[in-house]
Amino acid sequence: MWRKLTFSHGVHPPEHKELTNQVPIRRMPFPDEIVLPVRQHAGRPAKPIVKPGDWVERGDKVAEADGFVSVPIHSSAAGRVVEVGWWPHPDGTMAEAIMIQVEKYSPQIPRPRQIPRWEGLSPQEVVSWVQKGGVVGLGGAAFPTHVKLLPPKEFPIQLLLVNGAECEPYLTTDHRTMVEFPHRVWFGVRIMMKALQVQRAVIGVEKNKPDAIEILSKTRPPDLNAEVIGLTVKYPQGAEKMLIKAVTGREVPSGKLPMHVGVVVQNVGTISCIAEIFETGLPLIERVVTVTGPGVRRPSNLIVPVGTKIRDVLEFCGGLTEDVTEVITGGPMMGGAQPNLDAPVTKGITGIVALTRKEARIRQVYPCIKCGHCLDACPMFLNPSLMGSLAQTARYQEMADRAHLWDCMLCGACSYVCPSNIPLSQMFALAKYQLSRLRKKEQAA
Amino acid sequence: MNDRPASTPPEDRLLLTAAPHLKSPDSTPKIMWNVVGSLVPIMGAAVYFFGPSAIVVLAASTAGALGVEWLFGPKGSLKDGSAAITGILLGLCLPAGFPLWMAFLGGAFGIGFGKLMFGGLGQNPFNPALVGRAFLQAAFPTAITTWPSTEMEWAAWRGANFTLPLQGGEAPDVVTAPTPLGLWKFEGEVTDLWSLMVGNTGGSLGETAGVLILLCGSYLALRNYLNWRIPAGIFLTVFVFSEILYLVDGARFPPPFFMLFSGGLMLGAVYMATDMVTSPVTHLGCWIFAAGIGILVVLIRVWGGLPEGVMYAILFMNAFVPFINRATQPRVFGHGVAKGGKEPKP
Known part of the structure; x- marks a missing residue:
């Protein structure tokens, strides 16, 4: 039966992706100081294992996972730990964090490390590498990825669904990742399929990214039972349940998880991050962040070391314009407004969006007119x-x-x-x- | 790094609001003023057919509505435009020769007892314009059923517009004309369809130009300021119901197109029944609501004591809106799905 690849209802906010969707990803220089909150993921915060005065190299573990639903945190730059204390967190609270003074003259080369040979690993070993790498969902929710990769026996997984919808306005993080690193995405899909032992994978991409769909289809490894599907452009197409509905037609029952309908959903960014672990051995210490919005002088897609202060990222992009009214981490539909720009970029931050008075202002509230x-x-x-x-x-x-x-x-x-x-x-x-x-x-x- | 020193981010000027941070450009005043704007051509047609009397009656009913909203409504609520709609709609369903003080009173009653008494905008169960009209119908049954003919000289007053309360004043020389519905009900005469569609018949100010009302309503529907399901449902029900009756006994019952374009059905279906506050919020609910109105209109027109039934049909269905809303809630996503996430069979 012919079916439109989408869900019912939803909205069409202006996308404004043109600000950055053709801007190649650049690497941001290391800041003077990085701040690593121990709570960068859903679940239990990590436990710091360093103390002030300790020297850490780039990629060294500074906090270890506390339990199963938790991941370790690694230093994103070489330098000296100056403090383990309280610091503004991008969720608006104060949170425990590790402050590291970055060594200016360090070449920032990670220590020699073991690169896992994925062919010889069992699924369990792959998953343990993912946890050791500190990988969380990079789509915004920052749920520890390895938890999703270990579904209970009674829920057999048939489909790996890779989320490249990126339905939030302004953001182009996943879009640029797919366009610039298609081979890495497919490598990540291969590893994920092995870890989950599924036979089929689907990458769902909204149709407003035709270049991403094209390049992924072209680079698809022929031996992989996987396909790229163009989805209707609609918000919130990238929400887990909506994506599953669009691709498979199944509805995740209320209060249940995607694994209850035999699906595991992973964000494109997460997939490419996992691929990186198996390519370089480096844990999750940097991520792609879209810095955009009418309030930013030079909208860009950047690879930002985790722990860089939002202020430093914005200054690298030319700073904020005079009429900026709100700085948001994440997308403008679900992201949080920042009261303090000293808060660091954490693993779950997909973008930094600066809005002006035209988009974000206090509006008068009228009574509900039951318009429906x-x-x-x-x-x-x-x-x-x-x-x-x-x-x-x-x-x-x-x-x-x-x-x-x-x-x-x-x-x-x-x-x-x-x-x-x-x-x-x-x-x-x-x-x-x-x-x-x-x-x-x-x-x- | 930069050609100019990067500005220090102005944290003291940053807003701190909860997500979502984007907002669609629609707003309640924008919707309301768009409705007012779409009524302008209809008011123009009223002035064209009924001359200066139309202007003063519309002005009086609108003044009554705005005055009470200004006196008793929340501060600044005139700006949202909803009181203006009530006043204009009430004016449009009054005859041209209607005494101004009565029109003013109707507008005031509609806003005061139809809306503000329930808590203002969004809280009223009944359409305030129709509450005002029902009040006038009960209080001044003769004045509200005295329809001047459209065949008078344009500049002439169409009736005792300027009589004062408690003054028995003689009406000036007015040629009255029965409405098409009255003609059919009491004399068994069917007006031709062309006059009905253009509006060249006797009737209330804004009820006669059927095609124009449809056009203005389509504009609102296209902008999603009006739920097209309600007028569509009403037209469909009225058409089907009266077609059945017409087929049963063509001599006793009027043809369906006459039903559609006569009386206040067009104005009622497009502008009164679709009032957002007093219509259901669900799509299925809108169809039920519309079907109810359609059936009631035909029932009242054919078997009731009155020639016209649109007003009472809408008010009656307004009362059922909370029940319709509750009964037609859609199935929440992920509820009642079978194992494996298959959608349940309806």
Whole structure:
């Protein structure tokens, strides 16, 4: 049956990818100081294993994984540890971090290291290399990748789905990765297929990246049972559940994970990062970041050492314009606004977007006029209008019981379309936070 | 590195808001003023057919609506344009010779009791313009059913526009003409379709130019400021229902196209029933809502005591909107799916 490769509902925000989608990835010079928060991934924060005064080379482990859902953190530059203390985190809080004074005259060559020979490794060994490399999902959520690669026996995986949708406006990180490193992407797919022992892989790319689709199709290794699929351009096409729906037609049941429908989803950036481990032996110490938006003087795609301060990255791109109003890490639909530009680039930061008054300003909120546009936008088929009215009176429990609050993934489509400027998605985030705090309190009592 | 020193990022000027940071260009005032803008051609047609009387009646009803919104509404709520829509729509469903003080009172009642009493914009269960109109129909049944003919001299007043409250004043020489629906109901005469579509018939100010209303409504529908499913559903239901009746007994029941283009059906279906606040939020709900209105319109017109039923049909269905909304919630993604993620059979 002919089926459009997409999901139902969703929105079409202006993409503005033209700012950077033809700009080749450049390497950013090492900053004077790097700051490595121990919490750069979902799960338990890593435990620092260095103390002030220690010398670290580029790629050395500075914090080790604390448990299964955790990954180690490696130094992204050679230098001396000056402090292990509190520092602004890009999520807006203060968090424990390791500050390293970068050695100016170091050649920044990593220590000789073992490069794993992937052909001889068992799937378990591949996965352990991924964990040792500190790999997390580079699409933004920063979930430790090795956890996804070890699904329980009762859920057989049939499909590896590589997420190259990149539906967030402005960002071109994955796009440039696919265009410039197609062989690395395919190498990563090969390793992932081995680790997961799946027979089939699909790379899903939104159709607004025809050059990426073309070059990936051309470079596809003929022995790999894999294909590149062009997807309809729509936000949030890159959301895990939406992507699975678009490619396979399956719906991930509420509260369940992609593995429940036999799929593992990995971001293109993650895939190429894993390929790098097996090419160079280097762990995840740098990543591609799109620095863009009308508020940046020289929009660029950069390879940034993890731990570089946002301020340094922006200055390398020519600084901010005078009329900038908001600096966002991640995409403008789901990313967080930065109160402090001294916060470092962490593993999960896909882009730095500077918006001006034209895009980001405080807007007057009008009463809900029940236009229903939010219902047409919600990819999860929720009723944001109803949830919003419940949230305004802080009836959070009712939102969860009656309106399926926990199915909301905070994509922000409802807030985007709301003509009354009601901060729907924002209120749902607050509701979720309040509910989980309440739950924790009850557990403690 | 740079040709100019990079500016120190101005953190004290940075906003700190929660995601999403982008916003579509649509806003509630923009929608409302677009509706007002799309009503301008219809008002123009009213002035063309009914002369200066149309201007003063529209002005009076709008003044009543705006005045009460300004007096009792939240501060600055005039700017969102919703009160202006109510006033204009009420004016458009009044006859040209309607006394101005009554029109003013209707607008004031519609906003005051139809909207502000429930908490202002977005809270009212019934369309405020129709609440005002229903009030006028109950209070002044004679004045609201005195329709002047379109065949008068353009500059002439079309009735006792300037009578004062409690003044029994004689109406000036006015040629009255029954509406097509009245003609059919009480005299069994069917007006020809061309006059109905162009608007060259007796009737309320904005109810006569059917084609123009459709055009203006299409503009709103294209911009997604109006849910096309509601007028489409109403037209479809009215057409099918009256076609069946017409086939059963062509002498007793009017032809379906007459039903579509006579009376307030066009204005009601395109502008009143689609009021966002008082219509369902789900697509399925909109179809049900529209079908309900369509059936009620035909029922009232054919078997009711009144020649026209659009107003009561819409008000009646407005009352059901909360139930329709609750009953037509779509299936939430990932709920009720079979094992393996297959979509459930409907």
